[in-house]
Amino acid sequence: MEVAVGAASSLLGKLLTKLSEDLVAAYVHSLELGHNSQQIKTKLLHTQGLLQVAEGRDVSNVTALQALLEELSKKADEAEDSLDELHYFKIQDQLDGTNYAAPDLGDSLRGHARHGGHAARHTIGNWFPCSSCSRAQDDDSAPTAVANSPHHYATNSVTASADDDGDVDKLHFDRVTMSRKIKSVINDIHSLCDPISDLLNKVPSSSTAVTLKRPHVGSTIIQDTLHGRRDIFEKIVNDITSGTHHSQTVSVLPIVGPGGIGKTTFTQHLYNDGRTEEHFAVMVWVCVSTDFDVLKLTQQILNCIPATDNEIAIETTNLDRLQKSIAQRLKTKRFLIVLDDIWKCDSEDEWKTLLAPFTKGDAKGSMILVTTRFPKLARMMKTVDPVELQGLESNDFFTFFESCIFGEHKPRHYEDELDGIAREIACKLKGSPLAAKTVGRLLKKNLSREHWNGVLHNHEWRNQKNDNDIIPSLKISYDYLPFHLKKCFSYCALYP
Structure with missing residues (x-):
């Protein structure tokens, strides 16, 4: 409809x-x-x-x-x-x-x-x-x-x-x-x-709005090893902990890239790095997803910040009271806040309203990291140049692809019978970590040449329907487009 x-x-x-x-x-x-x-x-x-x-x-x-x-x-x-x-x-x-x-x-x-x-x-x-x-x-x-x-x-x-x-x-x-x-x-x-x-x-104005469902992800690392991107990872850790942004009260660094490229995983590793944990007194992770509600986000962030010794906790939905509480709790503390998977923000004023209480502290060098698929949002929110994540380099990607299939232990016959097919499949996945996970699950089901060749030639991963597979994950980007851009996308898809 x-x-x-x-x-x-x-x-x-x-x-x-x-x-x-x-x-x-x-x-x-x-x-x-x-x-x-x-x-x-x-x-x-x-x-x-x-x-x-x-x-x-x-x-x-x-x-x-x-x-x-x-x-x-x-x-x-x-x-x-x-x-x-x-x-x-x-x-x-x-x-x-x-x-x-x-x-x-x-x-x-x-x-x-x-x-x-x-x-x-x-x-x-x-x-x-x-x-x-x-x-x-x-x-x-x-x-x-x-x-x-x-x-x-x-x-x-x-x-x-x-x-x-x-x-x-x-x-x-x-x-x-x-x-x-x-x-x-x-x-x-x-x-x-x-x-x-x-x-x-006759359709009631209170009818339920059609919303996009996104899985909520926290800061806990699921993928223990960060494959590739070490240079950019080290640069960001050094920038946020060693004084590059130390003159500013708070800096906003967007991490932007297409769906499934690994933005959240990359940010989880930044967040949990020992140097980061040592540098920031307060650390907060909030998954925003498709619901950019200033009041709700302010409440979530406040609930993650430890109260001061003399503060009397009060349950309220008054935005002004909530923002003053945040400003009070963070007044002398350097903090890191991650706003993960932002899909929308209706205006720059809305963003500035959310940001307001974090700009009032006495400490310098605080950071806000935001992850998003949308360069337009990154440009609106940034105070420093966004980090644009691309697909993994071929060697890093293939190592990651193998780990998605086998974990830590490869079978004996892999090098002789399956390695070549795996490399051909990997070339088709264009360095996308999400594609590696989706196809890796398919290959793991049956470690035979017949099955792997079938996956290679039939592009079977395109038919996987689970929410954490590549096509459903990327389709949500398509669903989020206005109709005239959906039509443009479909037209462009006619060309190889």
């Missing part, structure tokens, strides 16, 4: 853009639809607005809405195609200095004569079906002569033919067919808007 709502909203937006063009609007106005183009645009804007509101709600229980939205999307697509076709003929008029697609026929004798001529040619076209085709007929055919006259353009010409000299005929414009087609599809859209609007208005 979410896809249907997004598709309908996107297509209506594209149709509204077309209708905003002056020449197209004038042509639509001349069709005598019973509504001028502005009235049509207002109706479409109202419906699109309701669809945009519905994108944030769970409307899956309104089953009748699905069929109506699919029909609306189909009609909006047809209307866009027709208006694109009309736009083509208007450009052709400009190039040729003609007015065949002019919107205003008027009530003059000349206007009626032009419209009558189009209607007559349209009738002839119905008597002789081939008359609407390009010049693929014999030149001595009378219907073909009509079709090829410079005054006849037929909208059902979907291809252009070439003559012996290589010249390509133009598409032909049939005003009667074009007018009927646009009038019909816009009337259909107009009639669908009312029932869809009625159903959308």
